[in-house]
Amino acid sequence: MSSSIGTVSGSQLPAAPELVDGLVELTFAVQQVIGRVAAAHEVSVVQARLLGILRDREPTMAALARFLSLDKSSVSGLVDRAERRGLVRRYGSEHDGRSVQVALTAAGRRLAETASCDIARQVGALVDGLTDAEQRRFATLAARVARAGREA
Amino acid sequence: MSSSIGTVSGSQLPAAPELVDGLVELTFAVQQVIGRVAAAHEVSVVQARLLGILRDREPTMAALARFLSLDKSSVSGLVDRAERRGLVRRYGSEHDGRSVQVALTAAGRRLAETASCDIARQVGALVDGLTDAEQRRFATLAARVARAGREA
DNA sequence: TATTGTTATACTCTATAACTATA
């Protein structure tokens, strides 16, 4: 819309191609950083995401499937592999005999903490060339776009 | 750095956590859109990326491996599956008897074009809530951060 | 009957190692 005149927010006109291209490139750059950090800790991006989710939750398998937008059978396999590596543990829910909850082990928590720090540091390095004011502006805009994604 | 006082651009101080979190969330949102569009066309994200690369190139397998940051054996499989679906074709290089080049078929090109449009439209929809001025600012900042990623 | 979770199966994606063919 930046190339149009007199448009209003929420119109159907397409966004400028430069914006879309830059945004897609940006996501590949960030995802690559995340992948690199995860690999350095010998886990996949998905496993790292799983550990990240479990940092402040002990969800059921079904809840985990919703968080990750995955089929329940995919989550079974994911948790199987993480459990086999000693990063998470399963335990039966007290409230519902059908449910299984998942929690980090001590080793899993250590890994989650350090990987999270590394990602923050290395993703932070990407925005290091921006001034403080630019970083603040960028943070606000990024959060708004991310929110639009969640609501879509 | 936005929480610090008197810092200068390029310092070693960490970026604000909100910025990193928002950025990571943003990339997951965009990747999810790309995955959804690719799935609607019954290809994976990687296949879509392959077709995108081939839109304006007919690279050798080795060059493709560099573009995608994949092992040559991974590219063999990737191109195998795309070829089996009639989206790309292989042909021997004239200059080097060892090399194989890859090109889009007509069907592959059609798919690449429409998928590319869809991605542009749907990623564009994510920034639809920003004003024109905000979109321009965001485009500039995103491009700069993406460039930092390429140079890292 | 509906929900939760697992298992069986099949496919894609990825890497390592071993191989062939060409330079």
Place this chain on the structure above:
DNA sequence: TATAGTTATAGAGTATAACAATA
């Protein structure tokens, strides 16, 4: 010898379908 590419193999990740157990 070095490079280009394929194949064999193994493992992660994903989904669908069928199943068992619980609600």
